[in-house]
Amino acid sequence: MSASNHPPRPVDSFHTTADLIEEAYNRLNASIWGYVAGGAESETTKRRNRDSFDSYAFRARVLRRVDKVDMSTTLLGSKLRIPVLFAPMGSMDVFVEGGGAAGVEAACRFGVLPIVSSVTPPGIAPAGKSHPGDKWFQLYIRGDDVWKADMVRQIEDAGYKALLLTVDTAVYSIRERQINERWLPPTKRGDSGADWQAMFDWDTASRIRDMAKIPVFLKGVQTAEDAELSMQRGFDAVYVSNHGGRQLDHASGSLDMLPEIVEVVKGRAPIIVDGAVSRGSDAVKAIALGASAVAVGRLQAYALAAAGVEGGVRLLEILEKEILTTMALVGVSSLSELTPAHVRSVPPPANPDGPFPHLPKHIKL
Numbered sequence: 001m002s003a004s005n006h007p008p009r010p011v012d013s014f015h016t017t018a019d020l021i022e023e024a025y026n027r028l029n030a031s032i033w034g035y036v037a038g039g040a041e042s043e044t045t046k047r048r049n050r051d052s053f054d055s056y057a058f059r060a061r062v063l064r065r066v067d068k069v070d071m072s073t074t075l076l077g078s079k080l081r082i083p084v085l086f087a088p089m090g091s092m093d094v095f096v097e098g099g100g101a102a103g104v105e106a107a108c109r110f111g112v113l114p115i116v117s118s119v120t121p122p123g124i125a126p127a128g129k130s131h132p133g134d135k136w137f138q139l140y141i142r143g144d145d146v147w148k149a150d151m152v153r154q155i156e157d158a159g160y161k162a163l164l165l166t167v168d169t170a171v172y173s174i175r176e177r178q179i180n181e182r183w184l185p186p187t188k189r190g191d192s193g194a195d196w197q198a199m200f201d202w203d204t205a206s207r208i209r210d211m212a213k214i215p216v217f218l219k220g221v222q223t224a225e226d227a228e229l230s231m232q233r234g235f236d237a238v239y240v241s242n243h244g245g246r247q248l249d250h251a252s253g254s255l256d257m258l259p260e261i262v263e264v265v266k267g268r269a270p271i272i273v274d275g276a277v278s279r280g281s282d283a284v285k286a287i288a289l290g291a292s293a294v295a296v297g298r299l300q301a302y303a304l305a306a307a308g309v310e311g312g313v314r315l316l317e318i319l320e321k322e323i324l325t326t327m328a329l330v331g332v333s334s335l336s337e338l339t340p341a342h343v344r345s346v347p348p349p350a351n352p353d354g355p356f357p358h359l360p361k362h363i364k365l
Helices: 017-027 030-037 044-054 100-110 124-128 145-157 176-181 192-198 202-211 224-232 254-265 280-288 298-330
Strands: 056-058 073-075 078-080 084-086 113-117 136-139 162-166 216-221 238-240 271-274 293-296 343-345
Touching: 017 030, 017 298, 030 176, 030 298, 044 056, 044 254, 056 280, 056 298, 084 100, 084 298, 100 113, 100 124, 100 298, 113 124, 124 145, 136 145, 145 202, 162 202, 202 216, 216 224, 224 238, 224 254, 238 254, 254 271, 254 280, 280 293, 280 298, 293 298
Parallel strands: 084 113, 084 293, 113 136, 136 162, 162 216, 216 238, 238 271, 271 293
Antiparallel strands: 056 343, 073 078
16 A cells, blocks of 8 residues: 555644645555546546636625634534535545544544445444444445345444435546556456446435435435435435546536535535535535535545544544634634625636645645
8 A cells, every 4th residue: 555664654743734645645556546636537527626616715704703613513413513524435445444444433533424435345334333423324336126225224223324325426437547557446346236326217216215214315416407306306415526526527516516506405405515625715615605514535535544543533623723714714603604695706716736735746636
């Protein structure tokens, strides 16, 4: 896994997210770095995800009391210290010892929700019971209705509070960084059940919804039309995502998708968004535009690769400070005060270095 044998840095030496990213780059080999950092084909969707956040500027209000700022929220009955979730990621064992259990421990120790992927070790029950705290589970479809019913039972028995069904992976995308490295994540090697995902449709998703006693919703909603169908079918939340730019290339950026989905959902369900969330200010923009919370995937991977569970906790501490600072400077003391009036659309800045301009130039995100 490691690209070098240098000793790990002490966790208190990480002061910024860029510190964690640089350490992850130094510790991962080129194949695994390409898997984590890369996107599909030309990586246009991946870049648009970032551009969509950079295309909004804050409209800060002044002379507002911000001596006490409340960043907490509740999502489907679970309390979050900050409005951030750890997104589900496959094959996490390639960049952190313990795989998905490491992300669970970091998130639960800090006080946010981890979402465990069905394609990462150590599995449903071991990850679910690895650390106390609320957890959600994400499922890829790999079998018939008997298989689905058994999976739902295992997920509920392991104590997960919600089930996400990924809907943007009918086929595995063309990921050129992985192709160039001649590398596939372990869970894709001999993945004979993947054809089931191509047969996954609204009726199948609804049957799973009917099987479950916990909230169920779809991860990968990208249009108002599908958000409305999701509401009509009785799903409990909407997860806006283009898989971090790792599936369909030339799609819209995640934050660009959000307003039309917020408009059609009309408060009937919470909305989660991911894709290029890089700083606490990104979370504040998303919530101002109508999201309930954001999820981080790559940032989670970098932090865990850099320093294991302690790195994951440190990432969340850094994001917490950034969210607090942004909210105070925007002039709000609680998430509920954020509205679209706190942001406005602007041309994305001409910043080729992206959200981490202080990273060494050789690190390609």
